[in-house]
Amino acid sequence: MIGGDARRSGVAEALRVPRLRRIAVGVAAAYLVVYLLAIGNLVVSPATDLARSVPIPSARLVPDWTSKVFKQIAPFSYEPVATIYPANHVTILLSPVNIAMGLALGGLVGINVALALRISAIARACRTRAFGGLLGAVPGLLTGFACCVPTVALVLGAQFAVALIALRSSFFPVALAALLGSLAWNARRTRRLAATA
Amino acid sequence: MDGSSDGPAPDRPRGLSRRGFLRALGGAWLLGAVALTVRGLLFDAGPRGSPRPGRAAGVASGVDERLDEFVRNIVDGGPPKDGIPAIDRPRFVPASEGFFLDDRDVVFGIVHAGEARAYPQLVLVWHEIVNDRFPDGPLSVTYCPLTGSVVGFRGTAPDGRPYTFGTSGDLVNSNLLMYDRQTDNRWPQILGQALLEPMKGEALEEVPLDWTTWGRWRAAHPDTVVLSTDTGYARAYGQDPYGSYTPPSGYYVSDHPFFPVIREDDRFPAKEVFVGVKLESRLGDPRLAVRKSLLRERGAVQARMGEEPVVLLHDPALDVGRAYLARADDRELRFRPGDGPGEFREARTGSVFDALGRGVRGPLAGLALERLVSFDVMWFAWAAFYPETEVIG
Numbered sequence: 001m002i003g004g005d006a007r008r009s010g011v012a013e014a015l016r017v018p019r020l021r022r023i024a025v026g027v028a029a030a031y032l033v034v035y036l037l038a039i040g041n042l043v044v045s046p047a048t049d050l051a052r053s054v055p056i057p058s059a060r061l062v063p064d065w066t067s068k069v070f071k072q073i074a075p076f077s078y079e080p081v082a083t084i085y086p087a088n089h090v091t092i093l094l095s096p097v098n099i100a101m102g103l104a105l106g107g108l109v110g111i112n113v114a115l116a117l118r119i120s121a122i123a124r125a126c127r128t129r130a131f132g133g134l135l136g137a138v139p140g141l142l143t144g145f146a147c148c149v150p151t152v153a154l155v156l157g158a159q160f161a162v163a164l165i166a167l168r169s170s171f172f173p174v175a176l177a178a179l180l181g182s183l184a185w186n187a188r189r190t191r192r193l194a195a196t197a
Numbered sequence: 198m199d200g201s202s203d204g205p206a207p208d209r210p211r212g213l214s215r216r217g218f219l220r221a222l223g224g225a226w227l228l229g230a231v232a233l234t235v236r237g238l239l240f241d242a243g244p245r246g247s248p249r250p251g252r253a254a255g256v257a258s259g260v261d262e263r264l265d266e267f268v269r270n271i272v273d274g275g276p277p278k279d280g281i282p283a284i285d286r287p288r289f290v291p292a293s294e295g296f297f298l299d300d301r302d303v304v305f306g307i308v309h310a311g312e313a314r315a316y317p318q319l320v321l322v323w324h325e326i327v328n329d330r331f332p333d334g335p336l337s338v339t340y341c342p343l344t345g346s347v348v349g350f351r352g353t354a355p356d357g358r359p360y361t362f363g364t365s366g367d368l369v370n371s372n373l374l375m376y377d378r379q380t381d382n383r384w385p386q387i388l389g390q391a392l393l394e395p396m397k398g399e400a401l402e403e404v405p406l407d408w409t410t411w412g413r414w415r416a417a418h419p420d421t422v423v424l425s426t427d428t429g430y431a432r433a434y435g436q437d438p439y440g441s442y443t444p445p446s447g448y449y450v451s452d453h454p455f456f457p458v459i460r461e462d463d464r465f466p467a468k469e470v471f472v473g474v475k476l477e478s479r480l481g482d483p484r485l486a487v488r489k490s491l492l493r494e495r496g497a498v499q500a501r502m503g504e505e506p507v508v509l510l511h512d513p514a515l516d517v518g519r520a521y522l523a524r525a526d527d528r529e530l531r532f533r534p535g536d537g538p539g540e541f542r543e544a545r546t547g548s549v550f551d552a553l554g555r556g557v558r559g560p561l562a563g564l565a566l567e568r569l570v571s572f573d574v575m576w577f578a579w580a581a582f583y584p585e586t587e588v589i590g
Contacts (some may be wrong), residue, residue: 043436062429062430068430073280094431
């Protein structure tokens with residue numbers, strides 16, 4: 001088992017470095033954006049002239065939103081309760097639960113990146129392994145699609161679509177577990193490397 | 198510090214190594230993906246014929262057996278029950294306020310109980326069902342993006358309440374499997390019949406809609422109202438997750454359906470649009486499919502369903518095909534395109550009919566042909582539900 005103290009101190013040590021902290025926050029934000037794009041909660045559509053039908057910028061809260069906010073519309077994907085039009089051609093479907101989940105994964109990716117950078121600064125040979133755990137972020141991007149056929153399946157074909165749908169409920173837990181595992185490992189390694197450096 | 202061999206001694210965690218952990222995790226996940234993919238490949242493997250059985254073992258022949266076969270071939274479409282939410286309180290706006298629509302956008306139009314309404318495809322693609330109400334009662338408008346079919350339904354539950362519907366999240370032959378909120382039975386949209394006891398085989402009343410474009414519909418029905426995007430849900434209306442109809446792309450023109458079908462028939466491209474016609478709603482009654490491009494080209498297509506003469510008339514104003522019983526006073530009527538657009542001449546009497554099947558000039562002026570249930574549908578889906586269908590293509 002990896003000790004909780006070692007994990008905490010490894011993470012804290014990495015995040016005490018201002019540059020790594022900024023990188024962690026930036027990566028988390030970037031992941032959140034990609035996550036929201038992947039699950040269709042952030043839509044950029046150059047072909048759709050939103051200004052024709054809605055004021056830009058504007059926002060619309062759905063009626064009875066409190067009863068919808070925790071309603072699942074796909075495994076690990078929840079009902080958006082507001083539509084935000086920040087600019088023409090851009091729509092944000094606001095689901096607090098989806099954002100929290102994206103932030104959780106994004107935060108883990110960000111901290112993993114900070115730790116990996118810390119490790120590679122101490123021991124360059126460990127760089128590949130340190131960054132390898134970030135692959136765990138990928139399944140999270142396949143988590144939510146609110147229709148029968150995810151866009152990625154349109155590209156990859158029918159057989160992949162069936163498999164994807166069968167496995168979709170595992171994407172978020174797999175991503176979470178992989179990122180947590182990677183975090184624990186890298187935190188422990190950071191501490192050990194720092195101790196022997 | 199350099200990470201060469203003389204660097205710090207590699208740390209070796211006790212128990213499962215990090216690499217081992219990630220390998221195990223990824224391996225298990227990939228194994229599942231591969232197993233399911235191979236399973237799918239095996240199911241769909243085999244020679245292509247016309248028609249041929251798909252996943253199901255054997256081809257059921259009796260009505261009951263076929264209904265059971267549909268049940269056995271229900272597949273998970275992805276979203277959970279009601280994950281694709283039906284619209285239960287539809288709001289309509291006048292045509293003059295349909296700013297969110299382009300003239301080329303697909304709408305499903307209906308004139309019913311004296312009211313013209315349009316349901317934009319860009320709204321229904323996110324909801325699939327609108328539990329609407331007309332002056333003469335409830336009418337549920339249903340749209341399945343995966344089979345390109347739109348059908349209106351009405352019916353009464355055993356307790357006397359009118360049916361309203363939701364999405365089950367499942368599919369049969371890639372087609373929307375609805376559930377009714379009164380009894381929780383299952384109804385494939387193209388079939389329009391209950392799959393489960395105690396109402397197994399019960400057929401809903403089907404009401405045809407016109408698959409057309411907003412510009413055409415608005416021109417033909419200036420007094421129309423149109424379903425608003427104020428649906429009670431937050432969706433990216435205008436973004437179609439499956440592709441596009443303007444111009445056609447993505448799933449709507451790809452070679453194959455995504456989900457397994459019971460029978461495949463490769464006489465035509467899977468997504469070719471046909472006008473499917475039902476003489477009666479129940480399974481086992483005659484079915485007819487006419488390729489829409491052929492109907493558009495010929496204007497009128499004469500056919501026979503069982504003993505009944507039928508005619509499909511193409512309405513050029515809306516680019517829709519509608520089916521009618523082609524008889525009056527027990528005499529068969531035969532039609533060919535008339536002199537003007539949207540006009541049809543009856544061969545025996547010389548009477549002129551419009552595209553709505555109404556006699557407008559000649560001895561049969563005032564006669565209204567009986568309309569049959571018909572709707573646009575992708576070929577693969579119609580053939581999967583009705584392999585016995587007559588085909589004109």
